[in-house]
Amino acid sequence: MNVTGGEIFSYSSSSSPSLSADISSSYLSLNTVNNNNHANYEKMAGLTEKDSWKYESPFAVDLGGSMVTDGGGDEPKTASGKTNMRKSEKKIKKPKHAFQTRSQVDILDDGYRWRKYGQKAVKNNKFPRNYYRCTHQGCNVKKQVQRLSHDEGVVVTTYEGVHTHPIEKSTDNFESILTQMQIYSR
DNA sequence: CGGTTTTGACCGGCGC
DNA sequence: GCGCCGGTCAAAACCG
Numbered sequence: 001m002n003v004t005g006g007e008i009f010s011y012s013s014s015s016s017p018s019l020s021a022d023i024s025s026s027y028l029s030l031n032t033v034n035n036n037n038h039a040n041y042e043k044m045a046g047l048t049e050k051d052s053w054k055y056e057s058p059f060a061v062d063l064g065g066s067m068v069t070d071g072g073g074d075e076p077k078t079a080s081g082k083t084n085m086r087k088s089e090k091k092i093k094k095p096k097h098a099f100q101t102r103s104q105v106d107i108l109d110d111g112y113r114w115r116k117y118g119q120k121a122v123k124n125n126k127f128p129r130n131y132y133r134c135t136h137q138g139c140n141v142k143k144q145v146q147r148l149s150h151d152e153g154v155v156v157t158t159y160e161g162v163h164t165h166p167i168e169k170s171t172d173n174f175e176s177i178l179t180q181m182q183i184y185s186r
Numbered sequence: 187c188g189g190t191t192t193t194g195a196c197c198g199g200c201g202c
Numbered sequence: 203g204c205g206c207c208g209g210t211c212a213a214a215a216c217c218g
Contacts, residue, residue, distance in 0.1 A: 116191055118210055131209070135189085144209090 099157045111167040112136070114143065125149040136165050 114132035122129045127147040134141040141161040148154045 115189080117212095119191095119193075120208065120210095123207080129208090 097159045099159070101155050101157065102153050112141070112163065122146060127152075134163060136163070139164050 113135045115135045116130060117133050118131035119128050120131075125146070126149045129144055129146040132143045132145065134143075139161075141159065141163050143157055143159045146156045146158070148156065
């Protein structure tokens, strides 16, 4: 069940669905998810109880900044043994924020550079979910992008963690600045 | 060539 | 204990 009211920030790109397409021209090469197979899930809109956690944000806890510590990269990636504890012994939850956006494209550029590290089929949803990680060194911020099956025009982006570095993108255009404002105004 | 995407394997948690 | 499921890894392919 959902705990405490979910923090769902939904804003519509008022007018230009192509907004993100423009900005992200640099690495907009993700070849969409159109070609995905069938897997006819059509029960609910796509949110199961399990998924519900994504839409609640325990940010009251640490948005203050404490959790950012992980940015230091506590992951002991030893060149030799990679299979060491992949799961950090982290007890505190990272803040997660779900954004819902109307957009034709999957790539919503927020000014950061992301590297895709996974893609999985979503239950009750014919579209897969994409997992991205911030490429900045020491920044463990992750995000996952998902599209609603029954409403292909809606893209849900869930951010996890807080960036420990400034945006590196050229902010010389209005759209990107707007995007940043939307992100920071939580 | 170096960074990124692709994609199946793998892993931990959870329910039965 | 087993199998499902969501999330992550990693090697190879890919691309500018």
